[in-house]
Amino acid sequence: MQEQEKTFTTADGTSLFYRYRPAKDGSTDKAIVLFHRGHEHSERMMFVADELGLDDFAYFAWDARGHGRSPGERGDSPSIGTSINDVQTFIQHIQQEYHIAAENIAVIAQSVGAVLVSAWLHDYAPKIRCAILASPAFKVKLYAPFARTALRLAYKIRGNFFVNSYVKAHYLTHNKARQDSYNNDPLIARAISVRILLGLYDTAERVVADAQAIITPVQLLISGSDWVVHHAPQHAFYNKLGSHIKERHVLQGFYHDTLGEENREQAFVHMRRFIRERFATPLVHPDLTQSHLYSDSRREADELATPLSICHPCGAYWAARRWLTQLGANWSEGLRIGRDTGFDSGSTLDYVYRNQPQGTNEFGKMVDKYYLNAVGWRGIRQRKINIGHAIQAAFAHLRAADKPLHVLDIASGHGRYVLDALATDALPDSVRLRDYSPINVAAGRALIAERGLQDIATFDEVNAYDRANYQNLSPRPTLGIVSGLHELFPDNDLILQSLYGFGDAIESGGYLIYTGQPWHPQLEMIARSLTSHKAGCPDWVMRRRSQQEMDQLVERAGFEKIQQWIDEDGIFTVSLAVKKYSEVK
Known part of the structure; x- marks a missing residue:
């Protein structure tokens, strides 16, 4: 079939x-999507379609932004997170434009492309059939001593700049034709921006450390004589993978261009068989809804909740950190609010949203600024922005379907993130805010009055985890929102009560916005030195939920995810789901 450019x-x-490239046999229901290495482009991947010989699959291959015929400065992207989101958008485009279901899509990715795909599998939890990752660039070999540290320091001082790849074609592959084509291809970009190189390292470390969150069937191909990337992170990634179906093949003597090597048929034999086996077997996703009882995240949370002796160096360190946090509350307004109401309280979050350092003196303001710039709080502020995007997307869907806009948020804190997302020239029909805390309710009502929204908005003190509180609501909500609540409680049976409540309250065709926390680099610091608002639980210990786990819980209540947003550090997700089923459990 003739290849098309799109x-x-x-x-x-x-x-x-x-x-x-449409399937040679005319099939229209299955696809293989190809992701190229860094510096390269789609044309240098399409040979995979010829050599695989799977004629009942359509083939797609992109030029990543900054590569090939796609726009952007060569070797650059606004961020690694942007490129990962591009993967998500590309797959959604294939699903919508060509009517190919996610479960009928396989992905093959090399090197940098394999890192982007791995992060996509982790962050977005797509329900694709399988993924083949060839020599993922989880850790690029930088032969100069302290090169990574020097690049990070230079980036902080100079801002973004570019470095050229040291790798010659004859270190990528033994195949002379591939070497020549690489050397003579005008679309090959030898440069890579430092922000992308550093972002690649940071993303790879996160994904390798939390590979257990990936449950997609994965085949990993490792080049045995790779001059470009280290082997150890690839093996660590494989060993930690949560996939029930996974394979690892070390191809001895292969250089980094695994799929373009002289003896690449060795790799293609494995790939061909793996894809055929996966599509010959029904796709079954492991049930993660019981992860609060047994899972790596349960083990992690239990370890964080285990007290440390003050006589142990770690125990002494965290005791000192806790004391310093309490001491800083005498001068820093943010630390004071956290001390008095809990660092996970609605009051703390409202202060973080406003992001205006305050203190009793200049020292206190300096401490407060440092506190507000913590990676977790940056993620919280981006989550607020993403909730705004999700609210506007839901409103657009509802207006297109000629449905009323009735909003229900079950744990609003002070309600700022919802009220800030409302466009004054196109307000919803009603907004019903709720929270368990009388402090939050009073603050939220004041915020509603301050903005003159009393005609459409109410704020009530209600328990979000009592399913009966969702019954017989009038008007019936068409958009439900739950943000930052489920992350505070490890028990899936508990949070299902709120999700079932949404399922009761929202009719088919309505929408739900829900948040998740699949990753957090400061979990131990939070657990060991920050306090919670919950009575009887002074320590703020969180159990992370993978995106797949969170999505499955939402599906139990009759909703199906249709869109997702995530911050650059991969900490907080915001998802939009549509109510598919009229009856829930």
Whole structure:
């Protein structure tokens, strides 16, 4: 079938180039999506379609932004997070434009492309059939001593700049034709921006450390004589993978261009069989809804909740950190609010949203600024922005379906993140805010009055985990919101009560916005030195839920995820789901 040249539009409006080859046998229901190495482009991946010989699959291959015929400065992207989201948008485009279900899509990715795909599998939890990762660039070999530290320091001082790849074609593959084509291809970009290189390292470390969250069937191909990337992180990734179906093949003597090597048929034999086996077997996703009882995240939370002796160096360190936090509360307003109401309280979050350092003196303001710039609080503020995007997306869907806009938020804190997302020229029909805390309710009512929204908005003190509190609501909500609540409680049976409540309250065709926390780099610091608002639980210990786990819980209540947002550090997700079923458990 004739190869076609196409474009798709990313979340930020950029038009990216891709190649599409229909299935040779005329099939229209299955696809293999190809992701190229760094510096390269789609044309150098399409040979995979020829050599696989799977004629009942359509093939797609993109030019990542900053590569090939896609726009952007060569070797650059606004961020690694943007590129990961581009993967999500590309797959959604294929699903919508070509009517190919996610479970009928396989992905093959090399090197940098394999890192982007791995992060996508972790962060977005797509329900694709399988993924093949060839020599993922989890850790690029930088032969100069302290190169990574020097690049990070230079980036902090200079801002973004570019470095050229040291790798020559004859260190990528033994295949002379591939070497020559690499050397003579005008679309090959030898440069890579430092922000992308550093972002690649940071993302890879996160994904390798939390690979147990990935449950997609994965085949990992490791080049045995790779000059470009280290082997150890690839093996660590494989060993930690949560996939019930996974394979690892070390191809002895292979250089980094695994799929373009001289003896690449060794790799293609494994790939061909793996894809055929996966599509010959029904796709079954492991049930993660009982992860609060047994899972790596349960073990992690139990370890964080285990007291440390003050006589142990770690115990002494965290006791000192806790004391310093309490001491800092004498001068820093943010620390004071956290001490008095809990660092996970609605009052703390409202202060973080406002992001205006305050203190009793200049020292206190300096401490407060440092506190508000913590990676977790940056993620919280981005979550607020993403909730705004999700609210506007839900409103657009509801207006397109000629449905009323009735909002129900069950744990609003002070309600700022919801009220800030309302466009004054196109307000919803009603907004019903709720919270368990009388402090939050009073603050929220004051915020409603301050903005003159009393005609459409109410704020009540209600328990979000009592399913009976969702019954017989009038008007019946068409958009439900739950933000930051479920992350505070490890018990899935408990949070299902609120999700079932949403399922009771929202009719088919309505929407739900829900948040998740699949990753957090400061979990131990939070657990050991910050206090919670919950009575009887002074320590703020959180059990992370993978995105797959969170999505499955939402599906139990009759909703199906249709869109997702995530911050650059991969900490907080915001998802939009549509109510699919009229009856819930």
